[in-house]
Amino acid sequence: MAREMTGAEMVIAALKDQGVDVIFGYPGGAVLPIYDVLYDHQHAIHHVLVRHEQGAAHAAEGYARSSGRPGVMLVTSGPGATNSVTGLTDALMDSVPVVCITGQVPTHLIGSDAFQECDTVGITRHCTKHNYLVRSVDDLPRILHEAFYVARHGRPGPVVIDIPKDVQFARGSYFGPKNAEHKTYRPQLVGDPEKIEQAVSMMAAAKRPIFYTGGGVINAGPQASRLLRELVAATGFPITSTLMGLGAYPASGENWLGMLGMHGTFEANNAMHDCDLMIALGARFDDRITGRLDQFSPGSEKIHVDIDPSSINKNVKIDLGIVGDCTHVIGALLERWRARGCEADAGALKKWWAQIGKWRARKSLSYRRSDKVIKPQRAVERLYAATKGRDCYITTEVGQHQMWAAQHYHFEAPNRWITSGGLGTMGFGLPAAIGVQMAHPNALVVDIAGEGSILMNIQELSTAAQYRLPVKVFILNNEYLGMVRQWQELLHGGRYSQSYSAALPDFVKLAKAFGAHGISCSDPADLDAAIAEMIETPGTVLFDCRIDKTENCLPMIPSGKAHNEMILPDDADLEAEIDALGKALV
């Protein structure tokens, strides 16, 4: 049934109808009518006032990625919209459903360089899955509901709705989300049955198979992870995952090889290189994963399951591409595997596992222990030990600490690991943690941070304080933009140009200034007690964990090298490992 109301009222009505109970935003002139309506609905829709619009976007991502529901943000025109761009790009790269409502100058002023006008749909065209400029209040209800549909369906992504102020004031008739699909946008969910049969046959014939899974399995929902575990158990195949896919298969699972890629394990990368059948599920053959393309898994046949047809054959030639949603396709593979009474080639698989055992024995995640200085790997290990078994979510910033977190924190379930993979956005972790905490008020949410990254959105401590969000920021403070320093060591002869974190704040005092609790720790002997203090202290905690300043993140596939050319922790001459071609890569 249609109801008469203003455009601003439609926005709130649509959010309610879409089941949105939390939004992240920041007001301004061009969204005042919406904020005015929100004033009367604060109990139904909890608005989190961030301190920078980039924070709103990452918080919406954290909310979405930990809950599976779209994250919603509301910002003003001009600077509000441009400040959101990094977060929208991050959501696009990592396929996160985010609906971003931006105010715009009134329709009659568009194009006149009005105060706080910017071409929001033009600017965000390349960093959203889709965007809309609403020209008439009559279009608004359809666009609002369609935006949610587009954000969630197919490969998820951010959608911007730019609403001029006069459209917010105009009256029109509102209708609910029933039948509010897009006219034509219908992603293919179910995999082609013939190809499923073919895939099952290839799996049954494989001698050295491997599952290579990615964020698509997480995005498909928890059922996909359950089915994946069953499929791995049914086949007995080894499994590795990208950074984005951690948790879909449990790290304690028998067939787990650890993460693959640039900082993946020796066994995962070598198994990828030497396999004869690769089954890629919701992963996209990103360059951090493949290493040198012309030597990527040279002897394998490749099956690729993805909801986005453009991912198939984009970087790597695929033998069997199956377009579909991971839940459907993994379910179908499992069903056909069982129904056909398939069994893996036990003899071949045994040999394959024996080979993998040899690679595992290299213990590529080992590091030199110390009782004088806190090793970052040790810090993550102890954090893991202290939080294991709890209802815990981990976010990260970007850098060495992020990779150490991925390597040494072990995830048992999907949606628990929220990191910026595709864009690699420093400043992601704290606002994302705020979004996670809003979705899971009673959970323990820890942002594993670097001292460099945390300063990029440190203002969000004020948001955490306002809403009494007990997020824990665990800073692995090496006084360096460590990942940059590491690359300068490896590639530029130790010329550490602008990678020292000079003039750092006193993080304990900084925490106090924001009404949070500050902890500092530099002695390995105190580490466990300090971590316990962080967990037990109610409210926001900023933990300054002083670690070894020049530890490198290993193992590593240097740029321009193949999976079987990893640098291991015990390799001596790091610089000699990278050739001129590799130096030109990122």
Add this chain to the structure above:
Amino acid sequence: MNAPAAPLSPYSSAIGKSNVETHTLSVLVDNEPGVLARVVGLFSGRGYNIESLTVAEVAHTEQLSRITIVTSGPPEAIEQIGHQLERLVPIHAVTDLTLRGNAVERELAMIKVAGTGASRDEALRLAEAFRARVIDTTIESFVFELTGAASKIDQFVELMRPIGLVEVSRTGIAAMSRGKDPI
């Protein structure tokens, strides 16, 4: 198995010229604001070539437009272009007419030629041979209208050059599959 990896990007200098093909894509889109910008932005953002592009509304009540794009690249890149276009939400369908292999392609051009005396006669004679129409004339110039395959227009333009070619305006290619069925 052992398939060579596809080139990383159309920007890659490693792409040999040898396997570059030219394809005509027919793209049916919602005629909504910004749709052309999305398509053109996709090509520039991902480093694809546009050799020709035409766009106009083709169904008024359904608000549909057809964009015809001639692009070039290795076959894998062209396949990727099709998929990337299909990802755009307002795009209904992408057809590679060159892959289908049964398309008719036409382009319209206007060609201005100036001259007097013998060269003027020669221009007219050639125009007749190409079935170009005169759509404007002065004592010292013609504007010809010519419709046909792009190669025919190229040829005509080259012949006019020594005679007194002033300028050329071309529409870009419109294309359609042969036979009774729609694309």
